[in-house]
C-alpha cells in the first residue's frame with residue numbers, strides 16, 4: 174500500500190438501499206480499497222456507519238477496507254473497527270488528546286495507521302508522527318459530506334509531504350487524498366505526489382465500472 178496506486182471508492186455515496194449491488198460492482202470494476210467514513214455527529218455534523226457496518230462489508234468483498242474515523246475519542250472504537258476487518262485506520266489529529274498513542278495502538282493491532290489533515294490543519298501538527306505513520310490522508314474538502322468541491326490549494330500540502338518523504342529515509346507513509354476527486358482532479362493529486370485516491374460521488378450514482386475505468390485511465394494518461 175505504501176507506494177501503490179490505489180483507487181478507493183467511498184461507500185458514503187453508494188446507494189444505501191442497494192449497497193451490496195454497488196459494492197460488488199465497484200469490486201468487479203477493479204476497486205483497490207473501499208473507503209468507509211465513520212461519523213459520530215460530534216466530530217463532524219453528520220452520522221453514518223459504525224464498526225458493524227464494516228463487518229458486513231467485509232463479508233461481501235475481499236477488497237481491503239480503509240476506515241476513516243470522523244469521531245471524537247477514536248481510541249474507543251479501535252478494537253472493534255479492527256475486529257470488524259479494517260486494513261487501514263485513519264484518525265484525525267484533532268479528534269483525540271493522544272494521537273501518538275492512538276497510532277501506536279492501531280499498529281499494535283497489526284493494522285496500518287493513518288493520520289488525517291483537515292484543510293485547516295498544518296503538516297507541522299503531525300511532525301512528531303511522520304516517522305511512525307503508515308499513511309497521511311489529506312482532506313481536499315471539509316470532512317462530513319460527499320459531493321463537495323475539491324480544494325486545489327491542498328495540493329501544496331501533498332507535495333510538501335512527498336518532498337519530506339524523499340528527504341527522510343525513515344518516512345514511509347503513503348499519501349491519500351479525499352474529497353472532490355474526479356477524472357480531472359485526480360491528475361493534480363497524482364502530480365503532487367498522492368498515491369491513494371478516494372472518490373465517492375464521482376463513482377457512485379453513475380455507471381460505476383465506467384467511472385472507475387475513467388479514474389484509472391486518467392492516471393495512466395498522466396503517466397504517459
Ligand SMILES: O=C(CO)[C@@H](O)[C@H](O)COP(=O)(O)O
Nearest residue numbers: 183316317320352353373374
Ligand atoms: O470523508 C469524506 C467526506 O467527509 C469523503 O470520503 C467523501 O465520501 C468523499 O466524497 P466525494 O467528495 O468524492 O463525493
